[in-house]
Amino acid sequence: MTDRAKQLLQQHALRITDARLAVLIFFLKQQYPIDAQQIEEYLAKKKIKTDTATVYRMLTTFADEGLIKKVRVSDEKLHFELADRPHHHHAICTNCGKIEDIEKCLLNQQIQLEKSFQVQDHAVEIYGLCANCH
Amino acid sequence: MTDRAKQLLQQHALRITDARLAVLIFFLKQQYPIDAQQIEEYLAKKKIKTDTATVYRMLTTFADEGLIKKVRVSDEKLHFELADRPHHHHAICTNCGKIEDIEKCLLNQQIQLEKSFQVQDHAVEIYGLCANCH
DNA sequence: GTGGGTGCAAACATTTTGCAGTAGA
DNA sequence: TCTACTGCAAAATGTTTGCACCCAC
Numbered sequence A, B: 001m002t003d004r005a006k007q008l009l010q011q012h013a014l015r016i017t018d019a020r021l022a023v024l025i026f027f028l029k030q031q032y033p034i035d036a037q038q039i040e041e042y043l044a045k046k047k048i049k050t051d052t053a054t055v056y057r058m059l060t061t062f063a064d065e066g067l068i069k070k071v072r073v074s075d076e077k078l079h080f081e082l083a084d085r086p087h088h089h090h091a092i093c094t095n096c097g098k099i100e101d102i103e104k105c106l107l108n109q110q111i112q113l114e115k116s117f118q119v120q121d122h123a124v125e126i127y128g129l130c131a132n133c134h
Numbered sequence C: 001g002t003g004g005g006t007g008c009a010a011a012c013a014t015t016t017t018g019c020a021g022t023a024g025a
Numbered sequence D: 001t002c003t004a005c006t007g008c009a010a011a012a013t014g015t016t017t018g019c020a021c022c023c024a025c
Helices: A002-011 A018-029 A036-045 A052-064 B002-011 B018-029 B036-045 B052-064
Strands: A068-071 A079-082 A089-093 A099-102 A118-129 B068-071 B079-082 B089-093 B099-102 B118-129
Touching (some): A002 A018, A018 A036, A018 A052, A036 A052, A052 A079, B002 B018, B018 B036, B018 B079, B036 B052
Parallel strands (some): B089 B118
Antiparallel strands (some): A068 A079, A118 B118, B068 B079, B089 B099
């Protein structure tokens, strides 16, 4: 996984640092959207010295490079997930906040809105209780 | 509209103040989700003295009473809209941030997910460019 | 009169920015 | 070497809380 992470950084002409490698590995391992705080905790556990600002800067850089993308799952925090994951939506537990994937898209792939609204992307979030919470 | 606003406050045993009336009227007039800042600007225009904290407290109170509900349209700010509006979704312009309603629900009303996820609510947001922005 | 509602200030949480130092290419 | 990247500190943004005062009931 380290190799894959290195490769991704090199492909995007980004310098390889411990923090970046670890964050990318975290994304590769993680199948659900993660936020800045989770990344900081992960880096702390891995004994990699970091800083909140750096985490945000990494996220911004990766997102700009198209490695990860912003996901809107909460009013409170920004979440990100790997950009190359297939199209999917999220089921968010209103009790514990856990985010699960919904693999099949519930909308027709091509959404055509009346009006002159030019669709670029769409997000579907399902709120409810996950298996543990009910 | 003032009468309707008064009536709503009375029905929920909430005291009638200038700020609350104005905010409710704003919600009644407004067909799209609004945020705290827009409310403050509206109150300022109406020459009603207020404070950010008060606006948030009103929003929290109204939401607790079920008069309005939180809408997830952005990563940045909380938005609210009248609770009694019929089920609908939103089209959000990625350029100017304008929010339009999508009246017909693009999902089947009853979403049944595999897994043991108990669905309570769902949100669909369509991102793209509104008529003015393309 | 009483407690719900408000204004003000200060705290809080998340995210961003400035700047000087460090280290990857 | 050169500059992308980082750490630290401080600021900016959005939201919440404490407290004393005031007004709707």
